[in-house]
Amino acid sequence: MTAQIIDGKAFAAQLREKVGALAADFAEKTGRKAGLAVVLVGDDPASQVYVRSKGKATIAANMESFEHKLAGDTTQEQLEALVDKLNRDPAVDGILVQLPLPSHLDEQAVVDRISPAKDVDGLTPVSTGRLALGLEGLVPCTPLGSLMLLKQIHGDLSGMDAVVVGRSILVGKPMAQLLLAENCTVTIAHSRTRNLAEIVRGADIVVAAVGRAEMVQADWIKQGATVIDVGINRLPPEEGKEKGRLVGDVAFGSASEVAGAITPVPGGVGPMTIAVLLRNTLVAAHRIES
């Protein structure tokens, strides 16, 4: 069996177009564009690339982009003061502080400072708590994008066995909550899980979000399962090449011989993250206006 390759890039492009049209309506009705502020501290090259593409996508979707690039030695007080200012700014509907922050900064304290109404990353305790309670609210972008892909493949997920490999605040935990809300039977596995391969083998849906290159092997996957690969890892460069290949947390080549459907890396979950961020910004803007 050869798996259906889930085209996240195409689905994300459709979502961005839809959000862009709704954002244009929002601007016409309110006389202002919805605004997303992205805060980057330091000069981590991967984060710089993400922030740049978020800015471009925001503008392309008829929204205002506010980029705040702070020096690597920014203090906790300075960063929190910026978050406070963005919380008060009526032109800003969504605030995203790019993670990880340099190690001298208290990440959770910064995130806690973001107004829940502007928490387009869905990471504040209020957003996290609302998701756990099954209440409406802003949901982290990568898990929500992954869920959209799953629903596109399956429609109703009710009763399916889902295994989430990874328990991060950004992906694993919210992903498990979203799947539970869709009536899946959810197992959260992680680096200390015993018999990981066996547990994954029981799943109709596998979400891999551990950050370890090609860790999930083909023989861990049940025939016909749907595999969502959230990982993005760069392998060491091959001989004569400057950069290594980008791979996910799943051994894609062999896994696609077993799975029923699978996301590629790149071009699977990654593009969905930015599309959902734009969606969340527009949702936040409507809530703030209404």
Ligand code: GUN
């Ligand atoms: N770093 C990598 N992914 C993300 C994300 O979705 N949100 C934030 N804030 N930082 C990230």
